[in-house]
Amino acid sequence: MATAYDIAMKHTEPEENDGAPVVAVEDVRKTYASHTVLDGINLHVTRGETLAVLGRSGTGKSVLLRLIIGLETPDSGSIRIHGQDIAGLGMDRMGEIRKKMGFLFQHAALYDSLTVAENVAFPLVHHRRDMSRSERGDRVMQLLAEVGMEGDVDKMPSDISGGMQKRVGLARALALEPEILLLDEPTAGLDPISSGEINDLILKLQRERRMASIVVTHDLHSARTIANSLALLDQGKVVIEGKFEDLQQSHVAFVEKFLKQS
Amino acid sequence: MSDREHIVVADIHPLIPEQRTVSLPYALDYVGRMTNGFFEWFGELGIFFWKVLRAGLTPPYEWRELVRQLDEVGSKSLPLVAAAGAAIGVVISMEARYSLSRFGAKSMFSTTLVYSVIQVMGPIMTGLIVSGRVGAGIGAELASMKVTEQIDAVEASAINPYRLLAATRILACILMLPLLTLAADASGLLMGWIAQAMVEPLSFHQFIESGFKGAKLNDFLPPTFKTAVYGLIIGLIACFQGMRTRGGAEGVGRAATYSVVLASLFVILADVVLVKFILVVFP
Numbered sequence: 001m002a003t004a005y006d007i008a009m010k011h012t013e014p015e016e017n018d019g020a021p022v023v024a025v026e027d028v029r030k031t032y033a034s035h036t037v038l039d040g041i042n043l044h045v046t047r048g049e050t051l052a053v054l055g056r057s058g059t060g061k062s063v064l065l066r067l068i069i070g071l072e073t074p075d076s077g078s079i080r081i082h083g084q085d086i087a088g089l090g091m092d093r094m095g096e097i098r099k100k101m102g103f104l105f106q107h108a109a110l111y112d113s114l115t116v117a118e119n120v121a122f123p124l125v126h127h128r129r130d131m132s133r134s135e136r137g138d139r140v141m142q143l144l145a146e147v148g149m150e151g152d153v154d155k156m157p158s159d160i161s162g163g164m165q166k167r168v169g170l171a172r173a174l175a176l177e178p179e180i181l182l183l184d185e186p187t188a189g190l191d192p193i194s195s196g197e198i199n200d201l202i203l204k205l206q207r208e209r210r211m212a213s214i215v216v217t218h219d220l221h222s223a224r225t226i227a228n229s230l231a232l233l234d235q236g237k238v239v240i241e242g243k244f245e246d247l248q249q250s251h252v253a254f255v256e257k258f259l260k261q262s
Numbered sequence: 263m264s265d266r267e268h269i270v271v272a273d274i275h276p277l278i279p280e281q282r283t284v285s286l287p288y289a290l291d292y293v294g295r296m297t298n299g300f301f302e303w304f305g306e307l308g309i310f311f312w313k314v315l316r317a318g319l320t321p322p323y324e325w326r327e328l329v330r331q332l333d334e335v336g337s338k339s340l341p342l343v344a345a346a347g348a349a350i351g352v353v354i355s356m357e358a359r360y361s362l363s364r365f366g367a368k369s370m371f372s373t374t375l376v377y378s379v380i381q382v383m384g385p386i387m388t389g390l391i392v393s394g395r396v397g398a399g400i401g402a403e404l405a406s407m408k409v410t411e412q413i414d415a416v417e418a419s420a421i422n423p424y425r426l427l428a429a430t431r432i433l434a435c436i437l438m439l440p441l442l443t444l445a446a447d448a449s450g451l452l453m454g455w456i457a458q459a460m461v462e463p464l465s466f467h468q469f470i471e472s473g474f475k476g477a478k479l480n481d482f483l484p485p486t487f488k489t490a491v492y493g494l495i496i497g498l499i500a501c502f503q504g505m506r507t508r509g510g511a512e513g514v515g516r517a518a519t520y521s522v523v524l525a526s527l528f529v530i531l532a533d534v535v536l537v538k539f540i541l542v543v544f545p
Contacts, residue, residue: 069418091317091422098420109415112406123419126322126426172419 318429401521404504
């Protein structure tokens with residue numbers, strides 16, 4: 001059965017690349033105190049592909065994203081971005097890689113002393129010093145229009161709702177035209193209508209930009225809508241990875257239980 | 263009686279009085295952990311300082327943020343520092359007049375006031391005032407950013423948070439403390455003179471001439487510029503406490519409190535060391 005993603009994308013294999021993964025997570029382990037959160041994770045994402053990482057709350061999904069963006073380091077294993085191992089890279093060298101990545105935090109993490117427009121302009125101010133003020137302003141308005149927030153440019157983050165904050169966070173994540181998009185629970189805490197709007201927005205952006213995306217979520221419906229492959233985590237391991245049909249046909253007890261409860 | 267020594271610890275709960283007995287090994291372990299924690303804190307502070315120094319000395323420099331912080335630390339602290347300086351000047355003026363009169367040394371009033379304010383009270387008072395206002399502000403601001411993932415967002419946006427957030431604030435504190443001290447000194451001397459002139463005739467010209475008679479630059483510049491070290495202490499500790507915060511709202515409060523307490527403590531300790539250093543290097 002075609003998913004909404006397939007219909008929206010007229011999905012074929014990711015185009016115009018040699019199939020080499022843009023993001024490669026290989027045998028990654030991460031432990032906090034004596035609690036192993038990730039235990040030998042292997043994942044690969046190619047250009048134009050959207051991978052949804054599913055699992056129960058507290059199974060290390062967000063930790064996986066933080067490892068990929070380099071906010072934390074794995075205890076073992078490797079994470080490669082465009083073939084480059086990011087382990088041990090200094091802040092400034094890692095910064096060059098991060099310029100190609102956009103990250104939407106679970107609670108948007110907007111800078112609360114800046115307006116909506118200033119939040120979106122923040123990466124441009126620091127990394128696109130070649131842009132004039134008016135060019136930057138135009139770019140910010142374009143990004144906000146893409147996420148439907150062009151009428152709220154002067155509002156503070158505290159003045160807008162959670163869903164609106166996520167839209168602004170998404171616009172900020174797209175400011176530097178990233179090749180890789182990481183989304184941490186993009187629909188968490190939102191009502192069904194707002195969740196649907198965020199899903200539609202993500203689909204639209206994927207159609208237009210063909211980024212490699214990793215979406216962490218516990219919302220199976222959202223994952224089916226926006227992703228063309230899914231990976232289910234349990235107790236630090238990938239229990240199953242593939243299309244939704246593969247999950248439906250699986251006889252693994254945890255997978256059946258997860259689908260039944262969703 | 264067993265060969266374990268018992269140490270009675272005082273009641274620990276006001277509603278449920280309870281007496282504990284702990285063994286010597288427990289007490290030693292506790293002291294050991296506290297000592298370990300103390301050295302760990304210093305070690306982490308050193309690592310943090312190194313990261314900030316390295317980030318602050320490599321481009322791209324965050325000039326816009328530095329200017330914003332200069333305003334935040336300097337301009338916005340000025341009224342409070344000037345008011346405190348004025349109060350100190352009045353107090354020293356009244357006390358000096360009384361004490362010097364008792365010992366027949368009223369002619370030394372101007373010199374006493376000038377040297378007391380500029381060499382001693384102005385710098386330490388400015389350091390403690392700024393430690394409270396700016397230290398708490400920076401600690402709370404960065405702690406709040408930490409617990410809401412805003413600092414992570416800065417880093418995820420390929421911007422070095424040590425450069426943008428910490429180096430700018432620390433440099434602003436270093437640059438602004440001497441200037442704020444000068445303002446406090448000026449305010450203290452002016453109000454001290456006014457307090458004296460209200461009791462006995464003393465022109466401002468006479469006051470300045472006799473107060474600075476025989477003074478050298480070495481008498482006043484080192485005490486003023488030592489406050490740059492205070493600025494380093496205040497900025498460094500406040501940024502360190504803020505950026506390592508954990509624990510939500512409680513963590514933010516803890517960061518703000520520890521920023522003020524630790525910065526104030528180290529400013530006082532630094533004053534003792536720096537006074538000795540100045541007396542040796544600038545005799």
